Amino acid sequence: MNIEQTLKDAEQFLAPWCKETFHPEVNRLDVAIQVDDLRAAVGALLAARWGYLSAVTGTDLGIEVGQLEALYHFCNGPAITSLRIHLPRESDACLPSIADIIPSASFFERELQEMLGFAFSGSKVSERLFLPDDWPEKVYPLRADFSIEQAAPVAGRRADELPEQGVVGGNTFVIPIGPQHPALKEPGHFEFTVDGEIVTAAKMRLGYAHRGIEKAAESRNWIQNLYLFERICGICSHTHAMAYSLGVEKLAQVEAPPRAQAIRELIAGLERVHSHLLWLGVAAHEAGFDTLFMYSWRDRETVMNLLEQITGNRVNYSANVLGGVKCDIGAEQAKAVKEGLTYLETRIRHYLEVVTTDAMFLNRTRGIGTISRDEAEKFGLLGPTARASGLSRDVRLEAPYGAYHHFPVSLVMETNGDLEARCVVRLKELLVSCFTMRTIVDNLPEGPLTTRMPRKIPAGETVSRIEAPRGELFYYIKSKGGENPARVHIRTPSLCNWVSVLEKAVGHQLADVPMLIAGMDPCFSCNDRVVTVNRPSTNETWSWKQLREYGIEFYKR
Amino acid sequence: MNTLTPLITLLIFPAGLTLILVGMFYEWVDRKLVARFQNRIGPRWFQPFADAVKLFAKEQITPAIVNPYLFFGLPVAALAGALTSALYVPLMGLTPASNFPGDLIVTIYLLSLPTMCVGLAGWNNSGRFSLIGATRTLTQLFAYEAPFLLALLGPALVAGSWQINTINRFTQDHWLILTQPVGFIVALIGLMGKLELPPFDAPEAETEIVAGALTEYSGRGLAMFKIGKSVELIVGLCLVASFYLGGLNGVPSFLFKTLILLLGMTMLQSLLTRLRIDQTVGLWWRFGAILVLAQLLVIILVKGFLP
Structure with a gap:
């Protein structure tokens, strides 16, 4: 069609x-x-x-x-x-x-x-x-x-002064998970009402670490924003920068050279390996299988070292520039990538075997949190979570961007929709990614790495969609023809997947809840992008200048 | 001299101080081995000791809602229970400090005391994590206690005595692991359940309920519960080794056999995924209890018909 x-x-x-x-x-x-x-x-x-x-x-x-x-x-x-x-x-x-x-x-x-x-x-x-x-x-x-003056905190509405809801009545009480809780090392807050061990209601709250990135973007120029958006997420930093670059390039009617596009896809693939291995570890930890956690995180080091070797950074790779990429793949890097991929492929195959055959782990994943295809469609699930329920949503295939025309990936889908299927989808997806990355390294197009970008971007608006490790990442970019964007709206995949967790937690055991939360691979930094900096002791709002001064003073000591 | 010897036995060797130190050593072995299995470095040899010192030196925070007598008394009772149970087992492979006919039952009950105390402590705190943890601790107690007891009854029946010392002497010529493998496995896994080691750590599953019943404990109270658990580990290992692994008759055999058991336990700990509480109960009553009962039946029949 x-x-x-x-x-x-x-x-x-x-x-x-x-x-x-x-x-x-x-x-x-x-x-x-x-x-x-x-x-x-x-x-x-x-x-x-x-x-x-x-x-x-x-x-x-x-x-x-x-x-x-x-x-x-x-x-x-x-x-x-x-x-x-x-x-x-x-x-x-x-x-x-x-x-x-x-x-x-x-x-x-x-x-x-x-x-x-x-x-x-x-x-x-x-x-x-x-x-x-x-x-x-x-x-x-x-x-x-x-x-910022308008945002002075209102007295008497401090979050920590709100009445604590403990016992709701009878056997029912509220279990808070987060923002400080060993299950979630990230700032989200969930309230699960439990009757004995069974969850009867679920609620959530975000925004504990809002940084105001969408607002900040409006006062920065196009190039500065690239580095700002890269810092939205520590795990999928490259996809954010890539989505933004592709969007801006579309607005400016410039296309990055083929070599740059291929390198972007390569780094996105490595990042996916990094992200999914990290996720596997977290999921295993939530289930109480720490050995798998430790091993998968050890192997994740391999891919992080590769990324460091290519880009110079382990977390915010900063590989993109508007109109191309910054780093090249030489013979040495190509060799390292291929060696790394060989090792990773054997490990990923091993993990695939573990998550599908380890009886004790299957106890905690098989048939738990099952989302049918219809439900997945209703909840608007994205990414691997949707694909585990038999919903074929993958931007890389539906609307190929960048180099995905030349180096396509194949669709990985499972139909069971339970936690096991989500593990399997993610791991199989990595094998596909490894294969594609190998092809890219072997067939890297020759040519320059960057093309010239105008400083001012012509007026217009565009939508840039990318398949991040967690699902479709959506950038809406609007320019008025100046040096700054007029509006950038970012919809991250985690935000779409939350509904399924809240709906599915009801009726499950409390012990399954951390697994359910982890099952969709939530990324809190993706969700938190808004405005104020609160110092918990005094709870005051800082301007950007104050924050900067504080930061400078802090590191002087 | 008459009063001094029992005092030394109780407070310094083999019970009391030595027991606590050996308990800490075993805790270190456990942590180190699990860490090595998980591809980590693991703690240094004095880490459990350092932890205890640190906890004793720290402030103990008392929640406003608790009954203070229970809050301070329960850790003491837990530690006391664990230490007392050590009197009747062949610690370090030596003759038990005290023994009388039927001390096996007393030991098993004393060994349950720390778990009961943890349950009570959780209930006393009435924090949400503590309450759920306490419920799980007690649910789990009902799950493993009977199979564990039955698994220790097997050797007692064969030896024809309820006295640990007598059983220990009997097993020195009979390796019961060969004739009662089911009982051995159930006893070992029951011990893991008792100590809330993975995969039976649902009562303190940190990803769900933080630290379970002990969430509100800090400082001395927490330290005492932890030491109590180390002591329980030693006593439990001692019982299983002396009943099933050919008895304990000296320090070398004690160290060798209990450490072998501990190695097995650490392997299971690092291999298995945490069970949900309903799965734990199901496992014990559907498999553990029935298997051990079947074995007991066989023992009784064999003893009755083949004298």
């Missing part, structure tokens, strides 16, 4: 509500609709099974325009349809919530609500997901007129 036909179909489905249509890019259809028609339009796309809701981007169009804009992006293969809705900035008008039709939309809606002040009718959730509890009411950090 070609892109034009797919987009035409979407146009037909949306015809009754459509006010205006645009084609901002070849693969995109942009349909302006009225607020009240949103539910009907979304319903029509769902009924026609046209793609899935990938992200909801909110933008403040500025005080002069006086409007907020919401973009509901639906992806179907390479084709993207965006429903564009405008709302007046200062009014009580609100968007109808679609969380009851598409569960994962609840997270997108809450993001819009807290960051931009969209109101949603019919939304059940009133608690905050991202912003701190002491954040003042009606202050929205992503609005154009936001200033």
Whole structure:
């Protein structure tokens, strides 16, 4: 099915509500609709099974325009349809919530609500997901007129002063997991209500380490932002930088040379190995199988050393520049990569055997947290978690980007949908990646590494999608033709997968919960991208300058 | 002199201080071996001792909600129970410090005391992690206690005595591991359950309930529980080795046999994934208890019909 036909179909489905249509890019259809028609339009796309809701981007169009804009992006293969809705900035008008039709939309809606002040009718959730509890009411950090002075903490709403809910009644009580808990070394907070050992309700809270990256991006130039986005995540730093570079290159109508594209894919592959081996270790640890944890992390060192040898860095590789890559693969690196891959392949095969045959480990994974294909589709799952449930979502195949045209990967899918299937999918995916990486090293195209990029990027907006180790990573980049982006919206795969954890935890044993959380490979740094720096002792908001000074002073000692 | 000898026996050698130090040594062996199996370096030889010193020196935080008598008393009771149980077993391969007919039952009960104390301590704290940990600790107690007891009854039946010393002397000529392999395996795995070692560490599964029943404990209380556990390890190893591995008749045989057992335990620890609490209970009652009962039946029949 070609892109034009797919987009035409979407146009037909949306015809009754459509006010205006645009084609901002070849693969995109942009349909302006009225607020009240949103539910009907979304319903029509769902009924026609046209793609899935990938992200909801909110933008403040500025005080002069006086409007907020919401973009509901639906992806179907390479084709993207965006429903564009405008709302007046200062009014009580609100968007109808679609969380009851598409569960994962609840997270997108809450993001819009807290960051931009969209109101949603019919939304059940009133608690905050991202912003701190002491954040003042009606202050929205992503609005154009936001200033840091507005964000002074409100007295009496400190998170640690909120009443602790202990025993709920009878045998039921609430088990908090995080933000400080040995199961989660990352800042998320879950509340599981348990009756004995059985979980009866689940709730979550994010935003303990929001860094305001989307906002910060608006005040930095295109090149600075590359390094900023790379720091969103310590595990998939390369994919973030790559998604951003590809997006900006698309806007500037520049294409990175083939050699650079191939090297990007190679590093993305190595990063996937790094990420999945790390995940395997964490999952094993959550299940109480520390030996597997230690071994998989030892082998992860191999791939980290390779990355260091190629790029000079072990975590934030900083391999990308706008218009190409910084590092070349010489004969020496190629040899090292191939040797490393040979070792890793034998180890990965071994782990594959362990996770499918070790009876004790299977006790904890087989048949646990099973998500059927229909549920996966309903929850809007992405990446390996979706592929373990038989849902073939892989941007590398659906909408190949960069060098994936020349060095394709094959689809890895399992149908059981339980934790075992998620282990198997991830490990098999690594074998595929290893194979592709070997091909890349052997057939690296000759040519330059970079191409020239303009300093100012032409006005326009683009969507850049990439398959990160955890699933589809979505970048929406908007330029007004200046040196800075006008808006960058990032939707990370973890955010889409949360719904499944919360829904699936209910009815499971408490002992399975850490495994369920780990099963989707959550990445908290992916989720936390917003605004303030809180020093827990005094709980004050710092400006960027203060923070910098503090940092400089801190390291002087 | 008459009063001095028992005092030395109780406080310094072989029970008391020596026992605690040997317990720490065994804990180190356990940790080191598991670490080596897991491709890690592992702690240095004095680490358990350093841990204990550090914990004793640290502040003990008492939660506002607890009953202070229980909070301070339970660790003492746990340690006391473990140390007392050492009186009746052939520690270091020497004759037990005290023995009387039926001391096997007393020892087994004393060995359960630390677990009961941990359960009570968790209940007393009424923190959420502690409560769930306590529930799991006690659930697990009911799971392994009966099979463990039955597994130790096998040798007692064969030896025709309920006195550990007598059984120990009997087994020195009979390697019961050969005739009662099922009992040996159940006893060894039961000991792992008793000590809440992986895969039976659901009561203190850190990824779910932090440290289980002992979550609120710090300083001295935690140290005493930990030392109690090391002592329990020694006593338990001692019992299993003397019952199944040809008895203990001297320091070398004690060290050799118990360390071999410990090696087996560390291997199991690093090979197996943690069981959920329902799986633990299922395992013990569906397999452990039934297998041991079958073996007991065979022993009784053989003893009855083939004199």
